Amino acid sequence: MNDWLANFGMFLAQVLSLVVIIGLAVALLARVRGEVADRTRLRVDELNHSRDYRRRRLALAASEPGARKRLVKAFRREDKVRDKSGRKGEAGRRPVAWVIDFHGDIRASATGRLAEEVSALIEAADKGDEVIVRLESAGGLVHAYGLAAAELDRLREAGLKTTVCVDKVAASGGYLMACGADQLRAAPLAVVGSIGVVAQIPNVHRLLKRHDIDVEVLTAGRYKRTLTVLGENTEEGREKFVEDLEGIHELFKRHVAERRPGLDIEAVATGETWYGREAVERGLVDALGTSEAYLMERMKEARVIRLRLEPRRRLADRVGAAVSAGVERAVERGLEALENSRWHRR
Known part of the structure; x- marks a missing residue:
């Protein structure tokens, strides 16, 4: 019995050693490939x-069950018609509506991406194509959304036609992007507008003075720190700080006015926000409707293609996610079996 256990232990050690060696080799290969490969992938x-x-x-x-065969045949006929139209060449190319998404945080x-x-x-789209931005x-931040x-x-x-769809909110820097x-x-x-600038800076100078703490602020330049x-x-x-805010506000107003010349910029550049229906009445928005409804409308006459750049996950991340998901499933099944066993006891 002892010999059998010793042999079995040696066998397990060899198997584990082999697994470790293979794992290290795969990890090394993945790392080398990751250093030379593109860090992102394009999903279409x-x-x-x-x-x-x-x-x-x-x-x-x-x-009804008896009508399903006829439906399947009708679907096949649709596929044949579509395949024939797709073989017409460049002259028969349907227009394309490209879809990209932007979900902004405070730093954009x-x-x-x-x-x-x-x-x-810009490199792939043809004239007549449309870009839909959800x-x-x-x-x-001003500079971050200015770049966006x-x-x-x-x-x-x-020269690409651009449509921006806002389902929930495009305010302040979000509207700075959308109005173009x-x-x-x-x-x-949907909440739209907020053409204004805000800044909040706490000041604890009096609290520090109360505790006999001095703070020296040294600058070179009259307005280096206002x-x-x-x-x-x-x-x-x-x-000076308020003057700078007003200057940024003027740049914001000019940006919007140049891109929506029919807008009464002074009437809407108050920092207020409006809901979609009100925004249409004030000229901030051209039309009402959800992005999904617009995509369905465009699908009637164009190919609607969504693209997104996604970061490539490393092998270790994929393995870790798979192991984590497997453990979670095993625990859930165990708990479920334990719970079910209560109802089978007598």
């Missing part, structure tokens, strides 16, 4: 196909 989905697939599934589910962190997607579209953002707006402006400068579109659409209760958190703020510094 034709939404027309997804819609047709769901439509057919629902049609088959709702049909997705701007880098947006820039690469815009570059890809945009959601409540705004954030400039990236969307590149589409218009390249040829057509701006918003859901009836307001501070720790030091004593002056009236001159406050006036």
Whole structure:
């Protein structure tokens, strides 16, 4: 018995050693490939196909059993007609509506990915194509959203028709981006506007003075630091800070007015926000409707293709995610079996 256990233990040790060696080799190979390969991958989905697939599934589910064969034959005829039209060549090319998404945080962190997607579209899209941007953002840092707006402006400068769809919110920096579109659409209760600038700076100088703590703020340049958190703020510094805010506001207003010349900019550049229906009445938005409704409308006459740049996950990340998911499933099944066993006891 002892010999058998010893042999079995040696066998397990050899197997584990082999697994470790293979794992290290795979990890090393993946790392080398990751250093030379593109860190991102382009994901492309034709939404027309997804819609047709769901439509057919629902049609088959709702049909009587005897009618399903006829439906399947009808679907095959549709596929043949589509294949024939696709073989017509460049002259028969259907227009394409390209879809990209931008979900903004306070730093507009997705701007880098947006820039690469815009570059890809400028190189790939043909005249007559449309770019649909599904945009959601409540705004954030001025310089960050200024760059994001400039990236969307590149589409218009390249001669591509641009439509921005807002389902929830495009305020402040979000509206700075959205107003550059040829057509701006918003859901009836989407929040739009907030053409204004805000800054909040706490100051604890009096608290520090109360505890006999001095803070020295040294600058070279009269307005290098107008307001501070720790030091004593002056009236001159406050006036200069407000002047800078007003200057940024004027740049914001000019940006919007240039892209929407029919807008009464002074009437709407108050920092207020409006819901979609009100925004249409004030000229901030061109039309009401959700992005999904607009995509369905475009699918009637164009191919609607969604593209997105996604970071490539490393092998270790994929293995870790798979192991984690497997453990979670095993635990869930164990708990479920334990729970079910209560009902089978006598």
